[in-house]
Amino acid sequence: MSPLRRTSIPALVPMACIALAAFTYSQSEPTVIVAPVVLNNMSALPDTPADSATVQLLTREARARLSSCGFAAPADSAASLTAEHPGASYLWEHPDEVAKWGAAQHADYVVVSRLNRIGPWVAEWEAQVVSTRLQHAVSTRVVELKGIGRDTALTAHMSNRGAAWMVDQVTQSIAHSVGDTTAAGRPCHP
Numbered sequence: 001m002s003p004l005r006r007t008s009i010p011a012l013v014p015m016a017c018i019a020l021a022a023f024t025y026s027q028s029e030p031t032v033i034v035a036p037v038v039l040n041n042m043s044a045l046p047d048t049p050a051d052s053a054t055v056q057l058l059t060r061e062a063r064a065r066l067s068s069c070g071f072a073a074p075a076d077s078a079a080s081l082t083a084e085h086p087g088a089s090y091l092w093e094h095p096d097e098v099a100k101w102g103a104a105q106h107a108d109y110v111v112v113s114r115l116n117r118i119g120p121w122v123a124e125w126e127a128q129v130v131s132t133r134l135q136h137a138v139s140t141r142v143v144e145l146k147g148i149g150r151d152t153a154l155t156a157h158m159s160n161r162g163a164a165w166m167v168d169q170v171t172q173s174i175a176h177s178v179g180d181t182t183a184a185g186r187p188c189h190p
Contacts (some may be wrong), residue, residue, distance in 0.1 A: 023091075026167045029069075029070050029071045029072065030071065030072075030107075030108035030109055030174060031071070031072040031073075031074070031106060031107045031108050031109075032066055032071050032072070032107060032108065032109045032111060032170070032174070033073065033074060033075050033102055033105055033107040033109070033110050033111070034059060034062045034063045034066065034073060034076055034110075034111045034113075035080075035081045035082060035091070035101075035110055035111065035112045035113070036055070036056075036058075036059045036081075036082045037055040037059045037062075037080055037113050037114065037115055037125070038055065038078055038087075038088050038091070038113070038114045038115070039051050039052070039088065039114070039115050039117060040088035040089070040114040040115065040116045040126075041056050041088075041117045042116055042117055042119065043117050043118060043119050043120065045117075045119075046119060046147070050149045050155070051115075051117060051149065052057055053155075054115065054123075054148055054149060054155055054159065055115050056070075057155065057159045058113075058115060058125060058158065058159050058162065058163065061159045061160055061162070061163035062111065062113075062163045062166060062167060063075060064163070065163045065164055065166075065167040065188070066167055066170075066171075068188070069167065069171065069188035070188075071171070074105070074107075081098065081101045081110075081112070084101075085097065088114050089114075090097070090113065091112045092112070092128065095112075095128065095130045095135070095137045096136065097135050098110050098112050098128075098130045099130050099131065099132045099134075099135040099136070100132075100135075102130065102132040103132040106137070107132055108131070108132060108133065109129055109130065109131055109132065109138075109174055109177075110129075110130045110132065110134065111127050111128070111129055111130075111170055112126035112127070112130060113125060113128070113166075114126055114130050115128060115145075115148075117173050121146065121147055121148065121149055121150050122144075122145075122146055123144075123145045123146075123148045123149075124142050124143070124144050124145070125142070125143045125144075125145055125162055125166060126140065126141070126142045126167055126169065127140070127141050127143075127169075128140050129173040129174060129177070130139070131177055134177075138173055138174075138176070138177040139169075139170075139173030139176070139177070141166060141169040141170065141173065143165050143166045143169070145158050145159075145160050145162045146158070164188075167188060168188060171188060
C-alpha cells in the first residue's frame with residue numbers, strides 16, 4: 001500500500017462519521033400537530049355532553065399515540081385552530097389555512113379531523129394530513145368507531161384503539177408524502 005493511500009484512509013474516517021451523523025440527524029421524525037377533533041353530527045339526534053367528551057378524548061389519544069411513536073407532537077400552545085374557525089367543514093375545505101397555522105407552530109404536518117356522528121352509537125373518525133410545506137392535504141383517512149357513546153368504558157377503549165389505527169394511517173401518509181415507501185408499512189406499536 002502506498003504512503004499516500006495509508007494517510008488518505010484515516011483522513012476519510014472522520015469525514016465519513018460527520019456525513020453519517022448529518023444524514024442520521026436529517027432522518028428525524030417530523031413535527032406533527034393534532035388539531036382538536038371537531039364534531040360533525042350527521043344524525044338526527046342533538047349533540048350531547050358525551051359527544052364533547054369523546055372529541056376531547058380522541059384528541060388526547062391521538063397526541064399521546066404520536067408521541068409514543070417517537071414523533072414530536074406538541075399540544076396546542078397557541079390559540080386553537082378550531083376556535084378560530086368553528087364548524088365541522090371549514091378547516092376541511094381550507095387546508096391552506098390549516099397549513100399556515102401549522103407553520104406558525106413550527107410543525108411539518110397538521111392532522112385536522114372530525115368525528116362524523118352517524119347514529120346513536122356509530123361514528124367515523126375522518127382525518128386529513130396537511131403538509132405545511134406543500135400547503136395542502138396529502139391524505140384523508142377514515143376509521144369507523146362502533147360503540148362510541150354507549151358507555152364511558154367502551155368509549156375510552158374505542159378511542160384508544162381508534163387512535164392507534166388512525167395514527168398508523170397518518171404515519172403511513174406522512175411517509176408516502178415524502179416518498180419514503182419503505183417506512184410506509186411501519187405501524188407503530190409502542
